[in-house]
Amino acid sequence: MSGTAILRTEGVTKKFGSLEVARNISLSLPVGARHALIGPNGAGKTTLINLITGRLKPDAGRITLDGEDITTVAAAERVRRGLTRTFQINTLFPGLTPIESVLLAVCERKNEAGQFWRRLTGHAEAVDEAFAILKQLRLDDAATRETRHLAYGQQRLLEIALALATRPKVLLLDEPAAGVPKDESAALFSVIAALPADMAVLFIEHDMNLVFKFASRITVLVAGAVLVEADPEIIRADPRVREVYLGQAHHG
Amino acid sequence: MRVETTASGPTQTWLRRRSRITAVEIAFWLATLLPFVLFPSYLSLASQIAIGALFALSVDLVLGYAGIITLGHAMFFGIGAYAAAILAKHGWGEPLTGLLVAALVAGAVGFVTSFIIVRVQHLALIMITLGLGLLTYELANSFSSVTGGTDGLGVEIWPVLGAFDFDLWGYTAYGYALAALFIGVLLARRLVNSSFGLALTGIRENSARMPAIGSTYRVHLQKIYVISACMAGVAGALLTETTGTVSLDTLSFQRSADVVVMLILGGSGRLYGGIIGAIIFLIARDRLSDMNPQYWYFWIGLLLMAVVLVMPGGILGGLSRLVRREAR
Numbered sequence: 001m002s003g004t005a006i007l008r009t010e011g012v013t014k015k016f017g018s019l020e021v022a023r024n025i026s027l028s029l030p031v032g033a034r035h036a037l038i039g040p041n042g043a044g045k046t047t048l049i050n051l052i053t054g055r056l057k058p059d060a061g062r063i064t065l066d067g068e069d070i071t072t073v074a075a076a077e078r079v080r081r082g083l084t085r086t087f088q089i090n091t092l093f094p095g096l097t098p099i100e101s102v103l104l105a106v107c108e109r110k111n112e113a114g115q116f117w118r119r120l121t122g123h124a125e126a127v128d129e130a131f132a133i134l135k136q137l138r139l140d141d142a143a144t145r146e147t148r149h150l151a152y153g154q155q156r157l158l159e160i161a162l163a164l165a166t167r168p169k170v171l172l173l174d175e176p177a178a179g180v181p182k183d184e185s186a187a188l189f190s191v192i193a194a195l196p197a198d199m200a201v202l203f204i205e206h207d208m209n210l211v212f213k214f215a216s217r218i219t220v221l222v223a224g225a226v227l228v229e230a231d232p233e234i235i236r237a238d239p240r241v242r243e244v245y246l247g248q249a250h251h252g
Numbered sequence: 253m254r255v256e257t258t259a260s261g262p263t264q265t266w267l268r269r270r271s272r273i274t275a276v277e278i279a280f281w282l283a284t285l286l287p288f289v290l291f292p293s294y295l296s297l298a299s300q301i302a303i304g305a306l307f308a309l310s311v312d313l314v315l316g317y318a319g320i321i322t323l324g325h326a327m328f329f330g331i332g333a334y335a336a337a338i339l340a341k342h343g344w345g346e347p348l349t350g351l352l353v354a355a356l357v358a359g360a361v362g363f364v365t366s367f368i369i370v371r372v373q374h375l376a377l378i379m380i381t382l383g384l385g386l387l388t389y390e391l392a393n394s395f396s397s398v399t400g401g402t403d404g405l406g407v408e409i410w411p412v413l414g415a416f417d418f419d420l421w422g423y424t425a426y427g428y429a430l431a432a433l434f435i436g437v438l439l440a441r442r443l444v445n446s447s448f449g450l451a452l453t454g455i456r457e458n459s460a461r462m463p464a465i466g467s468t469y470r471v472h473l474q475k476i477y478v479i480s481a482c483m484a485g486v487a488g489a490l491l492t493e494t495t496g497t498v499s500l501d502t503l504s505f506q507r508s509a510d511v512v513v514m515l516i517l518g519g520s521g522r523l524y525g526g527i528i529g530a531i532i533f534l535i536a537r538d539r540l541s542d543m544n545p546q547y548w549y550f551w552i553g554l555l556l557m558a559v560v561l562v563m564p565g566g567i568l569g570g571l572s573r574l575v576r577r578e579a580r
Contacts, residue, residue: 053464076462076466080466084464087461091458093457099267100453104451107447107451113448113450113472114448114471115447116449117446118446118447119442119446120270120445120447121267127260144266163465165465
């Protein structure tokens with residue numbers, strides 16, 4: 001892997017009481033990365049995303065985005081600088097339609113969301129952009145249907161659409177296909193594969209077939225610490241990884 | 253007619269249709285003129301209703317759109333009422349500048365308190381708004397040299413635009429309050445149909461997502477709180493100017509609670525809910541207190557419970573659901 005790191009964590013550590021949920025985690029995402037984060041349940045994958053996005057504050061360590069230290073920067077400001085996430089459990093606006101939701105995200109990015117004197121349709125560029133994002137995610141037909149009435153798979157796509165509207169440099173996808181039937185999750189990942197080549201993507205996924213298909217780099221997280229980070233073919237052959245996953249299969 | 257060429261054309265049209273003025277709306281505003289000819293002896297009640305409706309509209313902006321539950325909004329109503337009264341007491345009884353000063357003073361207090369408001373949620377938020385309301389009431393009570401204490405203040409208000417004197421029958425009062433309500437609705441309409449209105453709805457629908465789309469949404473909440481405070485202040489000033497008096501009751505907890513009841517009755521988050529609620533609530537109070545002056549809240553309580561149980565979206569919400577079912 002060549003290229004400069006766009007996102008970097010250095011020795012990030014987080015404790016809940018005596019429980020270490022993140023232990024000395026160092027990651028580095030180059031521009032355009034397709035990086036998978038895998039590991040058994042409770043390994044601290046979502047916790048790591050919460051730490052990177054500023055939902056949780058690390059007890060130790062540093063996080064940098066494009067060379068700048070963002071360890072103490074507020075969550076919304078990190079998004080504005082190009083670090084955006086999606087949620088494992090749908091975190092959408094149930095009473096808004098997809099076009100309204102994405103338009104809101106576009107307006108926030110353009111600092112136009114506070115303009116109470118301008119008609120919504122006056123933001124024509126933003127509306128076009130929001131619609132283009134929905135089209136890209138094949139949600140254009142559902143653009144004016146209330147989010148709560150959308151099919152579950154469409155809601156998962158809207159999660160990604162909202163994130164794309166912020167124009168991220170780094171996109172963190174927390175189990176984008178969670179709860180989606182197997183045949184549909186492949187389609188969902190084809191959408192992810194079609195994301196711009198200069199966007200770095202870090203994704204959590206349990207389906208190993210999808211991970212090996214779409215990831216160019218894999219980090220295995222176990223009990224809050226990095227077990228191994230390597231290219232997919234090395235991970236595939238690593239006996240420790242097999243043991244973790246087989247062990248998981250025995251217990252669960 | 254312009255032909256839409258972009259692929260988003262139908263969506264643009266859909267967005268535009270959402271903010272279109274409807275025939276029902278036009279009919280409603282024409283109907284507000286009826287009291288002048290049909291019920292000239294009820295014009296002072298009609299102006300009370302218009303003022304109550306403007307106050308309810310101000311609460312709808314924070315409660316219905318932004319999801320800030322408040323039980324202390326009478327503090328802004330009362331501050332506006334006293335601002336206009338004190339200004340008139342000091343020799344400037346011009347009504348329009350009275351409204352402006354009331355809006356500015358209430359807005360300034362709203363700005364200062366907004367820093368606390370946006371930091372709390374749920375029960376704590378209700379208690380903070382309640383506490384601020386009680387605090388303001390007792391402050392006004394103790395500074396009786398300025399506010400007149402429990403006696404209140406009687407003031408001299410000049411004619412509106414130098415031409416329309418406040419008459420005994422309430423022609424000017426109702427015309428003046430109705431014009432203010434109309435302008436208030438136009439402004440609120442513009443606001444809720446803007447990107448800012450969309451952001452407020454987003455906060456109400458899911459504030460947890462807002463930071464994840466890069467929104468510093470507390471700033472939005474502060475902004476709408478100040479706008480709402482200004483509007484409530486204007487409503488209070490209208491009461492002072494149309495009645496020529498102000499009393500502590502403008503700041504009372506009862507008024508804060510009543511306005512929320514009006515809004516829930518009519519339906520929150522729909523602009524006209526507060527207006528419908530004010531009409532029903534104030535006419536019911538007028539009729540019921542004639543029949544039974546002591547126990548009229550019994551019926552309001554019953555009505556409130558019935559509406560909340562049967563029509564969760566208030567009367568307007570229930571009606572729009574009926575219309576949609578008929579259309580199908």
